[in-house]
Amino acid sequence: MIEDSLTEKIRKNPDGYIKIHSDEAIGLLGGHAFHCLISRGKGLTDENKLNLVKGRIKYRIYEGQARNLIYNEETHVQGCYEFVPSSFGRIEDAINYILRLKYKTGHEIKNFVDLGCGFGNTLILAYWISKTLGFSLENYVGIEHNKKACKVAEKFIREFVPWDDCEKFSIICGDITKPLPEVCRKDSFLFSYVPMHDQELLEALYNNVLDSIKSNCLLMETDAKSYYPHLIKKRGKKIGFVDTSDKISKYHSVWENRPYYKNKTGFFILN
Ligand SMILES: C[S@@+](CC[C@H](N)C(=O)[O-])C[C@H]1O[C@@H](n2cnc3c(N)ncnc32)[C@H](O)[C@@H]1O
16 A cells, blocks of 8 residues: 555654655645545654645645636635735744643633635644644634635545544635634634735724634734734723743744733733
8 A cells, every 4th residue: 555655664764754755745645545644654653744744735735736726816805815825833833822821821722713714724734733732622613705715625624634533624614704603702713814905804804803702712813914902902902911921933924913812801912
């Protein structure tokens, strides 16, 4: 079986295999073979599997052709960005914040939500990064208005996530400027990576998030202009401060927005 011989090679020299054979080898593997590799690959650690997933995502999603076929004039919505994937470091930061919140305040996040999830890459990486850190959330939810991208995201999830955990994932075809589903309102991390460039739409999105959430939510935007502090203050709310002080992840993206935490008593910025 192709996946058995690959597993053996990767097991013997995991980093070397990826370096020598490149992401292309992993990218060219059939979907079923890849799924078997990350589900049943004997002797592979979660770290090895995360590396394989990163390599395949890079080849199939970041550099793949699917983007041009799915985001085109017909599907374009005025004021919205099309698919540009977020950086690995940004997703790693998000997962670090979930851990730090629990460590510093005891509050647990159960759902990871990507607002404008595109092909589901951020959800998949969030799952694998949390796994390498020894935990898993209850739900990984993506909301996306491009119907074809939703289908691709569902396919990628079946390919990149071990069968038993696929049920933790859901892709909701919908508009993130409209009231958010119940699963996003409590114990949730709400992640967004530049879904729109139109300022009015962005304000509508972040106002909608603030209207929708109830308690115990972490909000992280990656827009150059930070909308949350401005909108929270406009609502007459003060923003407190939670010092989680440990060093932030070594990966950084160009934008450095810290997440905002909402609990029953108010809003806090997590430093
Ligand atoms: C820049 S991509 C980010 C993709 C993904 N979140 C990531 O981290 O790689 C923005 C995505 O948001 C989607 N989007 C934009 N406006 C939206 C809206 N109003 N409702 C739902 N999805 C939207 C786009 O179709 C696109 O897939």
